[in-house]
Amino acid sequence: MMNNYQRSRIKCWFITINILLSTNVLAQRAWTLQDCIDYAVAHHLPIKQQDIKAKIKVLDQEMAVRERLPSVSGYANGYTTFGSSQDVFGTIRRNDNLNSNMGINAELTLYQYNYFRNQAKKAASEAEQEHIEKEILKRNLTVQLMEAYLQTLLAQALLVSQDSAMQFSQQLLDKAQKSTAVGATAVSVVAEAKANLAREKQQYQQYHKDRQQSLLKLAQLMNYPDYNNLSLAVPVAESDLLQEHTFSDISNLREEAYLHNPVFAKFRSQAVGLEVESKFVKAALFPTVKGSAGLGSTYFNAFKADNTRSFFVQSKDNFAQQLAVTVSVPIFNKGKTKRQLKQIDLNQQNIQLAIDNEKFAQQQILDKLLLELDENRKQYGIAVEASTATAQSLDYTLRSFEAGKASIYDVNTSKSNLIKAESETIRSKYTVVFNQLMLRYQIYGSIN
Structure with a gap:
C-alpha cells in the first residue's frame, strides 16, 4: 500500500500536469x-x-x-519713498512715506x-x-x-x-x-x-x-x-x-x-x-463690450506725521468700489x-x-x-x-x-x-x- 508521502507526490504530479496542460491550451x-x-x-x-x-x-x-x-483676480502692493523734496514755495523737507493698496477685480465680456x-x-x-x-x-x-x-x-x-x-x-x-x-x-x-x-x-x-x-x-x-x-x-x-x-x-x-x-x-x-x-x-x-468691477482700499503712512491712523482704520475708511464698462469699436484692422x-x-x-x-x-x-x-x-x-x-x-x-x-x-x-x-x-x-x-x-x- 502507498504511504502518505507517495500519495502526496502523486497528487503533486497530477496538479503539475494539469497546470502544464492548461498553460499549453492557453498558449495555443x-x-x-x-x-x-x-x-x-x-x-x-x-x-x-x-x-x-x-x-x-x-x-x-x-x-x-x-x-x-468672469475672470476674478486679487491684488496687493506697497511701495515706500525716502528722500527730500522741494515744494512750490522753495522749502526743502523730508518726504518719507509708505503707500499700499489692495483689492479684488472682476472682468466680464458682455458682448462680442x-x-x-x-x-x-x-x-x-x-x-x-x-x-x-x-x-x-x-x-x-x-x-x-x-x-x-x-x-x-x-x-x-x-x-x-x-x-x-x-x-x-x-x-x-x-x-x-x-x-x-x-x-x-x-x-x-x-x-x-x-x-x-x-x-x-x-x-x-x-x-x-x-x-x-x-x-x-x-x-x-x-x-x-x-x-x-x-x-x-x-x-x-x-x-x-x-x-x-x-x-x-x-x-x-x-x-x-x-x-x-x-x-x-x-x-x-x-x-x-x-x-x-x-x-x-x-x-x-x-464692437466688444466689457464690464469690470472692483473693490479695494488704500493705506498711507508719512512716518514723521503726527496722528497717523493705523492700517486697519485706514483700510476701513478708504474702502471703495468701482464699476466700469468698456466699449471697443473696430475701425481698421x-x-x-x-x-x-x-x-x-x-x-x-x-x-x-x-x-x-x-x-x-x-x-x-x-x-x-x-x-x-x-x-x-x-x-x-x-x-x-x-x-x-x-x-x-x-x-x-x-x-x-x-x-x-x-x-x-x-x-x-x-x-x-x-x-x-x-x-x-x-x-x-x-x-x-x-x-x-x-x-x-x-x-x-x-x-x-
Whole structure:
C-alpha cells in the first residue's frame, strides 16, 4: 500500500500536469480574424496616441466653454519713498512715506458677437475630428490585418498541401526501394525517387519560410509579443466563404460605402468647423463690450506725521468700489478679417474637392473589387475542375506504374502537375475570400 508521502507526490504530479496542460491550451489559443483586430486595436500605439489627442481637445472644449465666466483676480502692493523734496514755495523737507493698496477685480465680456459660443463650437468640432482620426487609423489597420491574416492562412494551406506531397514522395521512394531490393526495378528509379523527395523537401522549406514570415508580419501588426505562439483559428467553411453573395445596385453600394467610410465623416466635420470659424472671425468686425468691477482700499503712512491712523482704520475708511464698462469699436484692422474670411471660403472649396476625389477613389475601389470577385470566382471554379482532373490523371498513372506500363518520371510529372493545380486552387480560394471580406468591409465597415 502507498504511504502518505507517495500519495502526496502523486497528487503533486497530477496538479503539475494539469497546470502544464492548461498553460499549453492557453498558449495555443486559436485566433480568429476578429480576435486579431480587437487585440491590435487595443495595443496599437498610434491609436493610443490618438486617444490622448482626443482627450486634449476635450479639455480645450471645456476651457472654451468656461471663457464665458468672469475672470476674478486679487491684488496687493506697497511701495515706500525716502528722500527730500522741494515744494512750490522753495522749502526743502523730508518726504518719507509708505503707500499700499489692495483689492479684488472682476472682468466680464458682455458682448462680442457670440465669440465665446463659436469658440466652444470650434473646439467641439476639433475634438470630434480627433475621434474620427482614430476611426481612420482603425480602418487602415483592419485592412492591413485582413490581408496579413488571409496571407498567413494561405501560406499555412500551401504548407499542408506540400507536406502531403512530401509524404507521397516518401511512400513512392519506399516502394521503389522495396521493388529494387527484389530486382523488379532499376536502381535509377530509386535515385529519381530520392531526387524528387529532396525537391519536395526543398519546396516545403520554402513554404515553411513563407508561413513564418506571414505569421511574423501579422504578429507585428497586432503588436503581439511572440509570433511562435500565435495560432490562427480554422478558417470558415468553404461553402460559407465561397457562396454567391447578392449585392444591390452599384449606386446603393456606393452610398452605403460613403456612409461607413470615416474619411467622409472627417471632411463633413471639417466643413462644419469652417462654418463656425467664419462666425468666429466675423466677431472682429463687431464692437466688444466689457464690464469690470472692483473693490479695494488704500493705506498711507508719512512716518514723521503726527496722528497717523493705523492700517486697519485706514483700510476701513478708504474702502471703495468701482464699476466700469468698456466699449471697443473696430475701425481698421488692415483688411485682416476680410482676407481670413476669403481663406475660409477657399478651404471650404478645397474640402468639397477632397470629398469628390474621395468618392471617386471609393467608386474605383468598389468597381475593382466587384470585378475581381466575379473573375476570381470563375478562376476558382476552373481551378477546382483542373485539380480534380489532374488527380484522376495521377491515379491512372499510378496504376500504370504499378502495372509496369509507366515510369517513375511519368508519376513525378503527374504528381508535379497535381501539386501545381492544388496550389492554384488554394490561391484562388483565398483570393476570393479576401475579395469578399474586403468588399464587405468597404461597403458596411465590418467584416461580419
